[in-house]
Amino acid sequence: MTNSGEFPSLIRGAHLPDGSAVDVTISGGTVTSVLPSGTARVPSDASAILDLDGHLLLSATAEPHAHLDKAGSWDAIRPPMGDLRAAIVSWRDYADAMTEQDIVTRARAQVLRNVRNGTTAIRSHVDLLRGDDPLRGIRAINTVRDELHDLVDIEIISLVPADIPTSVVEASLDAGADGIGAAAHLAPEPFVELDRILAIAERNDCVLDMHTDESLDEVVTLGRLAERTRAWSRNVTAGHCVRLGTVSVEERDGLIEAVVASGIGVIANPITNLYLQGWEHEVATPRGLTAVRALVDAGARFAAGADNVRDPFNPMGRSDGLETAMLLVVAGHLTAEEAFHAVSGGAREVMGLASSGPTAGAAADLLAVRASHLTHAIAEASADRVVLHGGRVVARTQSHSEFPTLDTASVRTR
Structure with missing residues (x-):
């Protein structure tokens, strides 16, 4: 890799998932052409060339469901391992004394991990908190968004517990939130709470992103959400939708038909739901996923995110869209191409963002990963990556391995 420039006008040496070697030209943050390797005009300034020999060139990933x-x-919390409600209790107890600076520090580190791995757009749910200062989470993520705006686009969704008054929800929109959402299925009166959140979103004409039916066997609110928003023009998404994966085939297909008709985007969160769901099942533990295969087959707007990363709701996670894609393959039975689309083009579409990737006219938000093909990239998730946001190189990672006892003169490894 020879480039030292921030804004390359030519990418060469990379190959696409179809195996073709290409030259990619960029101008003004947009991909202007994708040509056979060696045919693009070479700029006189060598620093404008980004050499990606041995790398697979993809759209940058997008994170449609985070909790920064x-x-x-x-x-810091050391919570008990357990289900969703146990996680909520431990988090809210910690959050009562959590400072704004604590949130900024952790969120900043998380965003940089995302960017390093190839994510250039993040939608983050941010809790409205109990007590005298319920908006400190919103302010903290706003601070991080401002600090890192050259590296990543961050969208903020106010996550509204049922005990937070409507006045605070609307104040969060004034404080910088781009939309609202809630987990109405956990409220004492789920449909009443759903209607309250819908009314706020409609009144303020903002994005609506609901945590929806995150359980294996409780209430189903997805149908009501689809019915109430079918005539809306604003962006509506439903995260989790775990219950959709456990209802009867007849009910599932009816709900998916309603989702497709309404245009709701469904966001699966495999790692967190695989962790949180099924603790009460000692044998044949359910997968804890939404109906991934059925949604994709029905043509629903579909995306997937990592959701929680190393917090009471999920102690694991590598902040990597390729990890989410891998889980969609092994637990959701998608193909590698379908899975990667869910964390890249599908995620951007559900978030209301312009398309990106190595296609003429697309935004030059790109991920180059050392791999020979897409399945290899998802399976191995090489750390060797170059990330571009708006045509600018924003992260570069190179790894190095040694095998001291191996005769490297006779064995070549990569």
Whole structure:
């Protein structure tokens, strides 16, 4: 890799998932052409060339469902391992005394991990908190968004517990949130709470992103959400939708038909739901996923995110869209191409963002990963990556391995 420039006008040496070697030209943050390797005009300034020999060139990934305010809090909280409600209790107890600076520090570190791995757009749910200062999470993520705006686009969704008054929800929109959402299925009166959140979103004409039916066997609110928003023009998404994966085939297909008709985007969160769901099942533990295969087959707007990373809701996670894609393959039975689309083009579409990737006219948000093909990239998730946001190189990682006892003169490894 020879480039030292921030804004390359030519990428060469990379190959696409179809195996073709290409030259990619960039101008003004947009891909202007994708040509056979060696045919693009070479700029006189060598620093404008980004040499990606041995790398697979893809769209940058997007994270459609994050919780930046919670990220990295597991070590401080040391919560009991358990289900969703246990996680909520431990988080809210910690959050009552959590400072704004604590949130900024953890969120900043999390965003940089995402960017390093190839994510250039993040939608983060941010809790509205109990007490005298319920908006400190919103302010903290706003601070991080401002600090890192050259590296990544961050969208903020106010996550509204049922005991937070409507006045605070609307104040969060004034404080910088781009939309609202809630986990209405956990409220004492789920449909009443769903209607309250819908009314706020409609009144303020903002994005609506609901945590929806995150359980294996409780209430189903997805149908009501689809019915109430079918005539809306604003962006509506439903995260989790775990219950959709456990209802009867007849009910599932009816709900998916309603989702497709309404245009709701469904966001699966495999790692967190695989962790949180099924603790009460000692044998044949359910997968804890939404109906991934059925949604994709029905043509639903579909995306997937990592959700929680190293917090009470999930102690694991590598902040990597390729990890989420891998889980969609092994637990959701998608192909590698379908899975990667869910964390890249599908995620951007559900978030309302312009398309990106190595296609003429697309935004030059790109991920180059050392791999020979897409399945290899998802399976191995090489750390060797170059990330571009708006045509600018924003992260570069190179790894090095040694095998001291191996005769490297006779064995070549990569």
